[in-house]
Amino acid sequence: xxxxxxxxxxxxxxxxxxxxxxxxxxxxxxxxxxxxxxxxxxxxxxxxxxxxxxxxxxxxxxxxxxxxxxxxxxxxxxxxxxxxxxxxxxxxxxxxxxxxxxxxxxxxxxxxxxxxxxxxxxxxxxxxxxxxxxxxxxxxxxxxxxxxxxxxxxxxxxxxxxxxxxxxxxxxxxxxxxxxxxxxxxxxxxxxxxxxxxxxxxxxxxxxxxxxxxxxxxxxxxxxxxxxxxxxxxxxxxxxxxxxxxxxxxxxxxxxxxxxxxxxxxxxxxxxxxxxxxxxxxxxxxxxxxxxxxxxxxxxxxxxxxxxxxxxxxxxxxxxxxxxxxxxxx
Amino acid sequence: xxxxxxxxxxxxxxxxxxxxxxxxxxxxxxxxxxxxxxxxxxxxxxxxxxxxxxxxxxxxxxxxxxxxxxxxxxxxxxxxxxxxxxxxxxxxxxxxxxxxxxxxxxxxxxxxxxxxxxxxxxxxxxxxxxxxxxxxxxxxxxxxxxxxxxxxxxxxxxxxxxxxxxxxxxxxxxxxxxxxxxxxxxxxxxxxxxxxxxxxxxxxxxxxxxxxxxxxxxxxxxxxxxxxxxxxxxxxxxxxxxxxxxxxxxxxxxxxxxxxxxxxxxxxxx
Numbered sequence: 379x380x381x382x383x384x385x386x387x388x389x390x391x392x393x394x395x396x397x398x399x400x401x402x403x404x405x406x407x408x409x410x411x412x413x414x415x416x417x418x419x420x421x422x423x424x425x426x427x428x429x430x431x432x433x434x435x436x437x438x439x440x441x442x443x444x445x446x447x448x449x450x451x452x453x454x455x456x457x458x459x460x461x462x463x464x465x466x467x468x469x470x471x472x473x474x475x476x477x478x479x480x481x482x483x484x485x486x487x488x489x490x491x492x493x494x495x496x497x498x499x500x501x502x503x504x505x506x507x508x509x510x511x512x513x514x515x516x517x518x519x520x521x522x523x524x525x526x527x528x529x530x531x532x533x534x535x536x537x538x539x540x541x542x543x544x545x546x547x548x549x550x551x552x553x554x555x556x557x558x559x560x561x562x563x564x565x566x567x568x569x570x571x572x573x574x575x576x577x578x579x580x581x582x583x584x585x586x587x588x589x590x591x592x593x594x595x596x597x598x599x600x601x602x603x604x605x606x607x608x609x610x611x612x613x614x615x616x617x618x619x620x621x622x623x624x625x626x627x628x629x630x631x632x633x634x635x636x637x638x639x640x641x642x643x644x645x646x647x648x649x650x651x652x653x654x655x656x657x658x659x660x661x662x663x664x665x666x667x668x669x670x671x672x673x674x675x676x677x678x679x680x681x682x683x684x685x686x687x688x689x690x691x692x693x694x695x696x697x698x699x700x701x702x703x704x705x706x707x708x
Numbered sequence: 709x710x711x712x713x714x715x716x717x718x719x720x721x722x723x724x725x726x727x728x729x730x731x732x733x734x735x736x737x738x739x740x741x742x743x744x745x746x747x748x749x750x751x752x753x754x755x756x757x758x759x760x761x762x763x764x765x766x767x768x769x770x771x772x773x774x775x776x777x778x779x780x781x782x783x784x785x786x787x788x789x790x791x792x793x794x795x796x797x798x799x800x801x802x803x804x805x806x807x808x809x810x811x812x813x814x815x816x817x818x819x820x821x822x823x824x825x826x827x828x829x830x831x832x833x834x835x836x837x838x839x840x841x842x843x844x845x846x847x848x849x850x851x852x853x854x855x856x857x858x859x860x861x862x863x864x865x866x867x868x869x870x871x872x873x874x875x876x877x878x879x880x881x882x883x884x885x886x887x888x889x890x891x892x893x894x895x896x897x898x899x900x901x902x903x904x905x906x907x908x909x910x911x912x913x914x915x916x917x918x919x920x921x922x923x924x925x926x927x928x929x930x931x932x933x934x935x936x937x938x939x940x941x942x943x944x945x946x947x948x949x950x951x952x953x954x955x956x957x958x959x960x961x962x963x964x965x966x967x968x969x970x971x972x973x974x975x976x977x978x
Contacts, residue, residue, distance in 0.1 A: 427804070428806055431806075434795070436791075440792050441856070447829070448829035451828075511718075519966070520966045522725075523966045527962045536950075540734070544731045544734050594970075672827070688822050693820055
């Protein structure tokens with residue numbers, strides 16, 4: 379404040395034009411800054427109030443109990459070599475080094491990443507297509523909503539069991555149809571590609587509804603006048619989708635993409651039930667490998683280090699998605 | 709768009725509907741067949757129809773009690789997650805405070821924790837504090853992934869409600885808690901419905917954590933299904949019947965919240 383009042387006073391003193399210019403520049407700069415700040419405040423009209431922490435406290439406490447304490451335990455495992463409950467040795471970052479160099483872990487990492495990429499590429503467009511096709515009003519709204527949501531409500535191991543049977547070439551309808559109707563040889567217990575396709579098909583079946591439900595809810599939040607305007611302008615169905623619907627779906631799609639990435643990157647129960655990671659290790663994703671080390675071999679040190687690296691990888695990718703998705707189209 | 713339904717839309721819906729329903733119908737078909745018929749030969753239509761599997765489910769206490777267990781802890785979890793998340797979501801949507809952005813992202817990261825990481829510590833901690841094998845224990849454990857999601861969904865809805873309403877209420881002499889309960893909550897009814905649905909869903913389908921921290925008294929239905937499989941060969945018919953029944957509670961919940969989803973939400977800030 380004092381600087382600003384000092385500026386005209388300096389000019390009155392009769393300093394050189396050069397100095398006056400510089401001061402004017404600085405003043406303009408400051409004004410621009412102030413305007414930018416004001417603009418920001420207008421864009422984000424939330425009041426600054428640190429007492430809001432009190433409202434957030436229950437969440438912080440509950441998440442601390444369910445997440446932070448277990449996480450600390452895992453960190454504790456990861457830096458020790460545990461022979462028995464009373465006999466342990468501090469090994470520093472040794473486990474992190476050996477896990478990150480393990481070729482089996484690296485192969486599983488690439489496999490999981492590939493799986494997540496395929497899941498996103500299939501489920502997001504399919505879910506949006508489905509949401510666009512779902513009726514906007516009438517009796518069928520309820521029916522389609524309930525039907526579409528059904529796969530989401532089945533416990534994950536049951537989903538695995540359903541597909542384990544359904545895809546079997548001898549007694550399952552899916553496997554039988556591929557073999558006898560399409561005439562392709564298909565057996566997911568023997569062939570690596572078939573196993574991969576089965577797990578992928580299962581995931582698409584299981585999770586596309588989530589994308590569809592979120593996208594549908596997003597579409598419904600678009601006021602009707604938008605569509606009427608598009609109709610008056612003679613916009614094609616594609617143009618309406620591209621310029622009216624898609625931009626309004628940014629929020630829900632960001633959530634859908636993030637949720638689908640997290641869950642597909644951590645997929646465990648379904649492929650474990652269907653293929654058990656096989657044949658060979660064709661479908662042994664990171665989580666399956668991890669639980670083999672943690673529960674099967676009870677190697678707590680490596681498992682802890684593995685978990686933390688895994689957690690970190692998910693977070694990094696999510697952060698990138700989060701940043702990119704919230705910036706595009708804004 | 710209006711009511712003008714294009715034929716390709718109907719085709720998409722029908723095609724999808726059929727692929728969606730086939731595995732489910734197949735499971736239902738299995739549940740009403742005797743085991744010999746399921747494994748014996750491939751047939752599209754059940755030869756002999758029996759409801760024995762359902763009778764077994766509802767007369768064997770191991771089955772129906774674990775079914776009840778799942779319903780109890782899932783409902784508890786949905787309510788608890790909602791109660792905890794409501795004030796937090798309000799804070800995120802209305803106030804700026806130190807570290808709010810970081811806190812928001814940190815909350816989300818907990819949804820990303822690979823469950824396999826948490827299994828052993830969960831087992832130890834819940835045993836230490838006496839929550840092992842209780843409904844409350846599972847409900848609390850599932851808050852790990854449901855609270856962040858609930859905050860996320862609610863915050864999106866709340867940001868869509870104009871702040872002027874809060875200010876007007878404050879001028880009219882409403883205290884914050886009273887305003888929240890009598891004015892704000894009824895306004896975000898649909899958000900609450902949608903949040904309850906998603907919390908119910910994710911808690912209902914989760915198996916790994918629920919199985920790890922329970923043994924008998926709070927054992928989830930999904931765990932009963934895996935354990936019976938290994939007992940005396942695989943009883944596919946009973947398993948399918950249980951599978952069919954696990955869809956029912958969720959289907960009821962979605963029926964109640966369908967209008968809220970149909971009304972639409974866009975989730976402002978992500």
